[in-house]
Amino acid sequence: MIKIENLVIEYGDFKAVDGLSFSVDKGELFGFLGPNGAGKTTTIKCLTGTIKPTGGQVQIAGFKLPKEFHHIKPLIAYVPDTENHFEDFSGRENLQLYADLYGIPRNRIEIWLERLQLTEASDVKVRNYSKGMKKKLLIARALIHQPQLIFFDEPTANLDIHSVKLVRALLRDIADAGTSVFLTTHDMEEVEQICDRVAIIAKGKLLDIDTPTAFITCHAERYCDVQYDNQGQLVRNTLHLDLQEDKQRLSEIVLNEKCVRVHSREFRFEDVFRKLTGEAYR
Amino acid sequence: MSVSRYHLVKTLYAKEWVRLKRNPAALMAVGLLILMAFLLNIESKAQQTAKRSSGWPCLVAFNEDNALIQHLKRNQHPKLKVKFVHEPKVNDSSVRYAPVVDCVAEIQDVQEFQMLGMRPQHKIIFRHGGSEASIKKTNGLARWLLSSMAAKYSNHNIEQRIHPLPNSKSKPSASLDLGNKKSRAMVSAMLIFSTQFFVCCALFISLTAHEKEKSILQALALTLASPRMQLIVKVFFHLSLALIASTIMLAVISPAHLFFVGTWWILIASSIGLISVATILTSLNRTQTSASLMGFCYLMFVGVVFALSQNFKGFSLLKMFMFEHHVISALSMFFNGITRNNYLLLGAHLLTLTVIVIVLSTVSFLLWQRKGWKT
DSSP states (O other), X not given: OEEEEEEEEEETTEEXXXXXXXXXXXXXXXXXXXXXXXXXXXXXXHHTTSSOOSEEEEEETTEEETTTHHHHGGGEEEEOXXXXXOTTSBXXXXXXXXXXXXXXXXXXXXXXXXXXXXXXXXXXXXXXXXXXXXXXXXXXHHHTTOOSEEEEESTTTXXXXXXXXXXXXXXXXXXXXXXEEEEEOSOHHHHHHHOSEEEEEETTEEEEEEOHHHXXXXXXXXXXXXXXXXXXXXXXXXXXXXXXXXXXXHHHHHHTTOEEEEEEOOOOHHHHHHHHHHHHHO | OOOOHHHHHHHHHHHHHHHHHHOGGGGHHHHHHHHHHHHHHHHHHHHHHHHHHTTSOEEEEESSOOHHHHHHHHSOOSSSOEEEEEOTTTTOTTOXXXXXXXXXXXXXXXXXXXXXTSOOEEEEEEEEOSSHHHHHHHHHHHHHHHHHHHHHOTTSEEEXXXXXXXXXXXXXXXXXXXXXXXXXXXXXXXXXXXXXXXXIIIHHHHHXXXXXXXXXXXXXXXXXSOHHHHHHHHHHHHHHHHHHHHHHHHHHHOGGGGGOHHHHHHHHHHHHHHHHHHHHHHHHOSSHHHHHHHHHHHHHHHHHHHHHTTTOHHHHHHHHTXXXXXXXXXXXXXXXXXXXXXXXXXXXXHHHHHHHHHHHHHHHHHHIIIIITOO
C-alpha cells in the first residue's frame, strides 16, 4: 500500500527526514514510532500531500507522490492529533459535510455514529462535545468513505479506558477487513497489543523495523531482582542475565542457599523503544 | 468514487452559508452600514428640502426706505426672489430674521456723511447661511445689488463686508454638506465601499483564517475538494454576499444606479479586489487573530494614504496604484452624475481598477495555492 524509498524532507538546511525507506502492506496495522521531533508528523504530512518531498520516492497504492496525489486522495484518510471540526455544526452535520464531499450516501453516517457510540450526541453542536467525543467523531469522519489507507496520529489520546478499548478494537477490525492503518502513538502498550509491524525512527532516520514480538526478542535484556541474606543483612540486587559475571553471581547466591527471593523482570516493548531511541540520542 | 464538480461546489457553498447563519453577529457591521445609508438618505432628503426652502426669497434689509431701495425694488434680480424688509437695527449681528433665511443683504444708509457735505455712503453686509449653496446664492445677490447700485449711483461710496448669518449652524470650511451633490456622492461611495470591506475582507478573513488555524482547510483539502476549489467557492460566496449588501445599499442611496452596467462593474471589481487582499492576508498569517489584525491595519493604511494624499505628492502617487481610490472615485462620479467632460476620466478609473484587481487576484491565488490553505 505504501512504498517509501530513500525519502528526504528538508526545511531549509534542516533535514527533518533523512533517507527513510520502508513499505506498508495492504491490511497491515503499521506502527510508526519515534520520540518528539523524530520526523513522524513530517512524514505523515508528506504522505497526505501537505508537503512535498525533497528527495526519494513515495508510492501509495501504486500512485506516485506528489504527481498523482489526485488519484491517492480518495483512497486515504487522516485522523490528526488535534480536533478540526466545525464547532458550530452538530456531529451529524460534520459527518454529512464530509459524506457529501466524497459523494457518500448519508445513511452511512448512522452506521459510524452507532459504531463509535455517538448516536445520542449526534445532534448536539460539536462545541459541547468532550475531547473524547471529538476524537471519536474524527475517527468516524475518516472512516466514512471507507478508505484503503488511514493515517492515525495519536488515536487514543484523551480517551477514557472504555473508549480506548473501543478504538483499539476498531483499528484491529478495519485492518483485518483489508484497510491499511498507519499509526503514530506514544502509547507503547497500544503498539504491543495491536500493531502488526513497527518502525522506529529518530532524527529523521529509520532505526529498525519489525514486529513488536521480534523487537522484544531481538532487543530483550534479561534482568532479575535478587534478595539474599548476607551475614544477617537482607541485600537487594539487580542482575543482568546476559552478562557472564552476573549469571555466575546468581548461581552462587542460589547455590549457597542464601537466596530469599528471585524475580525475573518482564521486558516490554517500551524498553525496546527506550533502548533504541536512547542510543540514537546518546 | 466520482463526484461532480457542481456537487462539490454546491456542498462547499452551502457550508459557507450555514457557517454564516450560525454566526449572524458577523453581519452586524453590514447591517449598521445599511442603517447608515438609510439615515444618509433621510438626512439628504431633509437637506434637499432645506435647499428647496432656500428657494425662499433673499432678504434685503434696510434702515431707510430711500431712493436706492426704491430703485432696487423696481429693478429686481431676474432669477433670485428678493424680499425687502425694513429693519431699524440693520448691521447688528443680534438681529434674527424670520422666517429663517440663508441669504441677506443689510443696507445701512449712513446719514452723517451727507450732513457733512460728503458723498453719500452705504454700508452693506452680506450674510450667508454657511453652506456652499447659500454662499453661491449670496454671491448672486451681491453681484446684482452692487451692479444695480453702481448703475444708478456711481458717485456713492459703498463699504461692503461678508459675514455668516448669526444663526447659521454649518461651518463652510470644515463640515460636510450632505445637501451638496458632490459630498453626498462621496459619502455614498464610501458607505458602499465600507460595506464591501466588511463582507469581502473582514468576514472573509474571519471565516477563512479560523478554518486555516484549526487545520479545517487541510482536512477539506484531503477530500475530493481541492484547495483551489475551496478558494473559488469562498470567492463566489463573499462576492454574492457583497453584491447582495451593495444592492440593498444602492437601492437605499440611489436606486437609479442599479440599472447602470458601470456600477456593477465597479462593485464586482471592488469585491474581487478586497477578497484578493483578504486572501493574501489570510495566506500570510497562521492565526485568525493575526490575520484579523492585519485586515484592520490594511483599512488604517488605506485611510492614512487617502488622508495624506491631500497634502503630499508621494502619497497622491501611491493612491493611484490602489484600487480603493479608483473604486471610490468612479462610484462618486457615477453618483455625482456623468458629464461629457469626465467620461474619459471615468474610463481611466475603470481600466486602472480592472488591471490592479487582475494583478491582485493573480498574486492572491498563487499565494493561496502555495501556502494559504496550509496550517
